[in-house]
Amino acid sequence: MDMANQARIKEIAEKYGSENVVVVLGGAEAESAGLTAETVIAGDPTYAGPLTNIALKLSVYHILELKELVDPQVYEDQISMMEMVLEVDEIVAEMSNIRDELMKD
Amino acid sequence: MAAVRAVHYINQFFGQIGGEEKADIKPFKQDGPVGPGTALQKALGSEIEIVGTIICGDTYFNENIDTASQEVMDLMAGYQPQMVIAGPAFNAGRYGMACGAVCAAAAERFSIPVITGMYEENPGADLYRKQVYVVKTGNSAAKMRDAISAMSKLALKLARGEELGTPAEEGYLDKGIRVNIVFEERGSARAVEMLLKKLKGEPYQSEYPMPSFSRVTPRPPIKDLKHAKIALVTSGGIVPKGNPDRIEASSASHFGRYDITGIEDLTEDIFQTAHGGYDPVYANQDADRVLPIDVLRQLEKEGVIGSLHNVYYATVGNGTSVANAQKYAHAIGLELAQENIDGIILTST
Numbered sequence: 001m002d003m004a005n006q007a008r009i010k011e012i013a014e015k016y017g018s019e020n021v022v023v024v025l026g027g028a029e030a031e032s033a034g035l036t037a038e039t040v041i042a043g044d045p046t047y048a049g050p051l052t053n054i055a056l057k058l059s060v061y062h063i064l065e066l067k068e069l070v071d072p073q074v075y076e077d078q079i080s081m082m083e084m085v086l087e088v089d090e091i092v093a094e095m096s097n098i099r100d101e102l103m104k105d
Numbered sequence: 106m107a108a109v110r111a112v113h114y115i116n117q118f119f120g121q122i123g124g125e126e127k128a129d130i131k132p133f134k135q136d137g138p139v140g141p142g143t144a145l146q147k148a149l150g151s152e153i154e155i156v157g158t159i160i161c162g163d164t165y166f167n168e169n170i171d172t173a174s175q176e177v178m179d180l181m182a183g184y185q186p187q188m189v190i191a192g193p194a195f196n197a198g199r200y201g202m203a204c205g206a207v208c209a210a211a212a213e214r215f216s217i218p219v220i221t222g223m224y225e226e227n228p229g230a231d232l233y234r235k236q237v238y239v240v241k242t243g244n245s246a247a248k249m250r251d252a253i254s255a256m257s258k259l260a261l262k263l264a265r266g267e268e269l270g271t272p273a274e275e276g277y278l279d280k281g282i283r284v285n286i287v288f289e290e291r292g293s294a295r296a297v298e299m300l301l302k303k304l305k306g307e308p309y310q311s312e313y314p315m316p317s318f319s320r321v322t323p324r325p326p327i328k329d330l331k332h333a334k335i336a337l338v339t340s341g342g343i344v345p346k347g348n349p350d351r352i353e354a355s356s357a358s359h360f361g362r363y364d365i366t367g368i369e370d371l372t373e374d375i376f377q378t379a380h381g382g383y384d385p386v387y388a389n390q391d392a393d394r395v396l397p398i399d400v401l402r403q404l405e406k407e408g409v410i411g412s413l414h415n416v417y418y419a420t421v422g423n424g425t426s427v428a429n430a431q432k433y434a435h436a437i438g439l440e441l442a443q444e445n446i447d448g449i450i451l452t453s454t
Contacts, residue, residue, distance in 0.1 A: 003124070035247055046246035047141035048119045 001039045006049040009040055013056045023060040028086055030094035033062055037098040057103065062095050064088050108154035109264040112181045113142040114191035114207045116200045120160030128199075132161035132173060134180045141249060145190065148257035153264050157184040159207075163199040166206070167355060167424075168381070173203075174210045186215060190260060193222030193252040194229060196244040198356030198424045201229025208237040218263040222256045225278065228356070228424045234278040238263070241276055319427075329411075333447035336414035338437055340422030340430070341395035341454040342380030343371070343388065352421055354381025360420035360433045362440070365413075370399045382423030383454050396452055414446055422453060 001009075013021050023040050027033040035045060040058040044051040064083060067075060117127045119140040138146040138155040146155050159180050166173040181189065189211040191204035201223045208219035222240040223230040230239050240259055242252035255276045262269060272279040288295065295312070302309040327333050344352060350361040368375075371392035378388035378395060393399040401413045418437045422430065441449060 031247070046119075046249045047144050048121065048246060050121070052121065052140055053143050 001036050001044070001049065001051075003049050006039065006044060006051045009058070010050050010054065010056070013058060018056050018058055021056075021058050023058050024066065025060065025062045025095075027062070027091075028082070030087060030090040033091055034094040034098050036060075037095055038102060041098065041102045060095075060099070062091050065092055065095060108151055109187045110156045110185060111149075111153050111188040111190055111260070112184050112186040112211075113138060113145065113155050113158045114177065114189065114204060115140060115142065115158060115160055116166075116194075116197075116203065117160060117162045118200075120158070122160060122162075125164075128162040128164035130160075130162040131165055132159055132177045132180055134159050134183070141193070141253065144249065144253045145257055148253050149260060152261060153188065155190075156186070157181075161203065163197070163203060166203040167199045170202075170206055174206055177207055178210055178214050181211060181215070186211070187217055188260065188264060189215070189217065189219045190256065191219070191221040193240070193242045193249070193256060194224075194227060195222075195242055195246055195248065195252070196224040196227050196426070198228050198426065201227035202232065202424065203229070205229040205233030205237055205239070209233055212236065218260075220256060220260050220263065220277075222252045223278075226426045226428055228426060230278055235280050238280075239278045241278060327448050330448075331408060332411040334412050334414055334445065335401065335410050336441050336444070336446045336449045337396055337398070337401065337417040337452070338441075338449055339396045339417070339419050339452045340425075341388070341419070341452055342378045342421040342423075343376060343392045343396040343417075343419050344379045346375050346377050348377070348379045352379045352419070354379060354421060355424040357421040357423075357425050357429070357433075360418055360437060362416050362418050364416055365398060366415045368398060369402045371396065379419075380421045380423055380454060382421075388454075395454060401450075411447070414441070414444060416444075 009023065025033050025036055027036060037060045038045050039049075039051055040056055040060050042055050043053050047053075063079060064086070067079075070079070117130050118124055121140055122130060135158045137157065139158040139160065142155050142158050149155070159177050161173060161177060189208055191207050192200065194201040194204045204221040204223065208221050211217065212219045218238075220238040220240065222242045224242055224244040226244070233239065238259060240252070240256045242248055242255070259275055259277060262275070269275050299309045299311070342352065342354075344350070344361060345363055350359065352359065352361055373390055373392075376392035378385045378392065380388070388395050396417065396419070398413070398417075401410065404410050405413050420433050
């Protein structure tokens with residue numbers, strides 16, 4: 001995740017409290033989605049950004065995981081096209097892995 | 106036993122100072138570990154202590170290698186280091202060059218173990234692997250965790266003075282050192298065994314790996330030069346004045362194409378070099394010295410060649426990885442193939 005976004009997320013989490021923030025991702029690849037999730041849970045894995053060594057433990061989901069929560073018409077308009085071309089299972093599996101691994105402790 | 110005192114070198118990006126816009130900062134020190142150093146410290150445990158971190162901008166270092174090395178060494182000396190760790194630099198070319206140079210200088214000045222981490226194709230790896238332990242890493246910072254684990258393992262071994270295994274076992278790039286090993290079986294038996302495996306199509310490991318050079322098959326000669334359309338391509342960085350495509354002085358990320366219709370001679374008011382790897386004075390004075398448009402125009406007039414293609418291509422070869430250079434060459438080749446070019450003259454520096 002780039003520096004500016006890390007700084008923004010850090011600021012939002014500090015302002016509202018980590019328990020009141022949910023991060024929704026739209027990344028197209030499982031690996032990058034996983035890295036982003038790791039960043040907002042356990043800190044920047046590249047040790048370069050503002051979230052280095054800062055474990056915000058934010059709730060984080062990929063939009064593809066939240067289909068049931070979204071107005072069907074909105075989902076249809078905004079997401080369904082990408083849903084057809086992306087590796088949905090891979091992305092969902094990666095997101096669950098990262099959460100299982102990093103959120104527990 | 107007291108912990109081994111290590112100093113860690115990182116660039117402005119990992120030092121959390123900023124990106125390219127901060128790449129010209131001069132080296133400075135900060136006590137204790139910073140950025141990736143904090144992860145390293147965790148992996149190194151209590152045996153090695155990162156007592157200080159030196160942070161320097163990549164551009165500053167690469168444009169002033171000698172003085173920058175000296176400045177970094179002087180800052181390091183204050184920490185009385187017993188080991189220097191640099192990077193990991195992954196596939197960042199200028200960062201890799203800096204890590205290699207810092208480690209090499211530290212080994213010479215302090216006579217201590219030095220270690221860095223890079224992707225195999227980083228130009229710094231090729232240049233410094235013989236002097237420095239370069240641990241193999243992935244090509245981006247997404248592989249930080251693996252890199253930290255591999256580098257700390259090797260650092261601990263070096264700190265303990267343990268005997269190292271082969272480069273493949275320890276995960277560093279081979280330094281070109283040969284060591285005698287006594288085998289149970291004699292050479293002829295091992296050779297036959299290897300041959301049998303090869304004949305059966307089974308995997309085998311050579312005891313004497315050959316360097317792999319990529320070979321380019323020479324093209325057939327140009328039969329009729331008088332009617333041939335010739336194109337110019339250069340890795341010498343010749344660009345229109347002002348470098349409109351902002352081709353980097355080192356580790357170029359792209360190439361440019363420039364129209365030379367009606368241009369007979371590259372003069373200093375309209376052309377320059379973008380290359381950062383040689384003294385640019387003479388190329389800036391007369392860019393034909395690197396990209397000989399003047400001579401080719403003359404040959405065109407004399408009828409030695411049919412014509413000179415009205416577009417030339419340029420990139421900067423300085424520090425550019427082989428993989429990137431191949432990519433640009435392929436793209437340029439495809440474009441030129443569509444223009445029915447008969448021959449290309451590639452000029453370097």
